[in-house]
Amino acid sequence: MKRRKFVKNAMLGSMGAIIGTEIVFGSSMPDGYKPLALQDPDPFKMFDKDRDMVVLNDKPWNIEAQAHLLDDKITPNKYMFIRNNGLIPEDIDEKNWTLTIEGESVKQKKTFTLAELKSKFTQHTYQLTLECGGNGRSEFDPPAKGNQWTIGAVSCATWTGVRLRDVLADVGIKDDAVYIGYHAADVHLSRNPSKEPISRGAPMAKVMQEETLLAFKMNGKDIPLAHGYPLRLVAGGWPASVSGKWINGISVRNKVHDGAKMTGTAYRVPCNPVAPGEKVKDEDMCIIESMPVKSLITYPKSGAVLKEGKKLNIRGHAWAGELEVSKMEYSIDFGSTWKSCTLNKPANRLAWQHFSASIAFPKKGYYEVWARATDEQGIAQPMLLPGWNPKGYLNNACHRIAIKVS
Amino acid sequence: MDNSENIRKAIREVSRLMSVILVVFGIMIGMLVYFMVDPTLSAFKSVPSADEDILVYQDNEVQLSEEDFDKIENGIHIRTGLIEGEGLMEVVNNCTNCHSAKLVTQNRMNKERWVATIRWMQETQNLWDLGKNEEIIVNYLVANYPVKKKGRRELLSNIDWYELQE
Structure with a gap:
């Protein structure tokens, strides 16, 4: 009797094991396909983006602009690129959202509610240029893996928030603080809750700048969900991955932050230049800080045909990471001669600058208008691709548009 | 007795x-x-009923009959956008669970670097051991998404010409 019961139990046990496998597969496999509320198939509607924006990836969502879409002086949401490393958090509760500051180099751990951040500290508003470190990756040869951004992973919106340095001063920071790292509510692609999709940061010098914000408004409204609602770190002029979205924690570290995508080869370039395709050891890769000088012709759209004798008015933006752009030029003869553009001062430090020019063409034919910015240290954009690097970052080669005079 | x-x-x-x-x-x-x-x-699989978004999604996208689900048109696997070829289903089944197929189709790599990418996903992104499917997958990727030479700067291409009105 006992033996029979034992056999029966053993049978049930192994059946259960099989059913167990079924249940695990049954519930986890569709999960992979399960569209979250946010992973709905129409990203343009879902994120309120213009239909001319280009979807590079839908899991995670990565969407870029085209040059002519970036013509506004201040980038509206509908033309702002989306770069996600993980899945957009769901069910955000703004009322109960908190930011916890901790780490080896805080004098005490402290948690703020969003309301406390807004009421306790002075609010500031800046126009801040955010460019993805991998903007322009698609041009590298040999190619680098990852999202193949062309030119549209850049924006300059108005950000409102409190200074990170004011909040850190309230918490109390030890003298040995070296770096901060952010923590956020987004979900790792594997859905493993113990993995962070991305947790990057910045050295204290960048953290202490007056333009480095804990922002809760973009262009005067709540930050759109895809751009970090309800709280985003914004560090203009640096790879946009430093500007963590949906943040709920900041670690003040006594060493360089070692969160996800801080180590290995992520957001790093070879410390010393390498030949195209060369292998680079992890320890020979250095963290990208300020982005390089760059510009975009946002008007007209490439492909304009105009009548002989008519002048072409061009305009666009130029930016140089931490620096200001001091000179803007264009060429219609592949760099044989360069002419100056009118260049405006930035609205504030780390905002992109606007340029314009009126171009006369000597005769009928095919032209390319090339634009070249030079920063305040005399460094200009290259016409060819800049130094090859394994992950395809920092392509600041001159932008150009095709023109026909008929 | x-x-x-x-x-x-x-x-x-x-x-x-x-x-x-x-x-x-x-x-x-x-x-x-x-x-x-x-x-x-x-x-x-039962149709989830609680979440309306899922239903909408299924109405729009996945309401394909069994044979339509892996439909191929003009050499393209409709559901993922991947090129039809030997190893297609191994790629669909192993490479599109965590990330979009678009992350595959927009990239061009040689064998060594596709393998390195798989290793990186296994080390950091919870990708499973692909077993004998690995060779099938890598061969598919190298055959269908090989490296394209671009040089130091490509020509402008696909120019959409239009009369400029000013």
Whole structure:
């Protein structure tokens, strides 16, 4: 009797094991396909983006602009690129959202509610240029893996928030603080809750700048969900991955932050230049800080045909990471001669600058208008691709548009 | 008498037990065979009813009949956008669970770098051991998404010409 019961139990046990496998597969496999509320198939509607924006990836969502879409002086949401490393958090509760500051180099751990951040500290508003470190990756040869951004992973919106340095001063920071790292509510692609999709940061010098914000408004409204609602770190002029979205924690570290995508080869370039395709050891890769000088012709759209004798008015933006752009030029003869553009001062430090020019063409034919910015240290954009690097970052080669005079 | 009765009883019991084991074994084998044919157990999937977004999604996208689900048109696997070729389904089944197929189709790499990418995903992104599928997947990727030479700067291409009105 006992033996029979034992056999029966053993049978049930192994059946259960099989059913167990079924249940695990049954519930986890569709999960992979399960569209979250946010992973709905129409990203343009879902994120309120213009239909001319280009979807590079839908899991995670990565969407870029085209040059002519970036013509506004201040980038509206509908033309702002989306770069996600993980899945957009769901069910955000703004009322109960908190930011916890901790780490080896805080004098005490402290948690703020969003309301406390807004009421306790002075609010500031800046126009801040955010460019993805991998903007322009698609041009590298040999190619680098990852999202193949062309030119549209850049924006300059108005950000409102409190200074990170004011909040850190309230918490109390030890003298040995070296770096901060952010923590956020987004979900790792594997859905493993113990993995962070991305947790990057910045050295204290960048953290202490007056333009480095804990922002809760973009262009005067709540930050759109895809751009970090309800709280985003914004560090203009640096790879946009430093500007963590949906943040709920900041670690003040006594060493360089070692969160996800801080180590290995992520957001790093070879410390010393390498030949195209060369292998680079992890320890020979250095963290990208300020982005390089760059510009975009946002008007007209490439492909304009105009009548002989008519002048072409061009305009666009130029930016140089931490620096200001001091000179803007264009060429219609592949760099044989360069002419100056009118260049405006930035609205504030780390905002992109606007340029314009009126171009006369000597005769009928095919032209390319090339634009070249030079920063305040005399460094200009290259016409060819800049130094090859394994992950395809920092392509600041001159932008150009095709023109026909008929 | 008692003894032989007991023995007969025991034999009956053992044979009954043996037939139970046989039947259960048969069921298990049947399930395993089914699992081989339909590894995702798609026939058992119920339509989630609570979440409207899922329903909308299924209405728009996945309401394809069984044979339409992996439909191929002009050499493209419609559901993922991947190029039709040997190893396509291995790629679909192993490479589009965590990330979009777009992350595959927009990239161009040689064998060594596709393998390195798989290793990176295994080390950091919870990708499973691909077993003998790895070779099939890598061969598919190298054949269909090989490196394209671009040089130091490409020509402007696909220019959409238009009359400029000013």
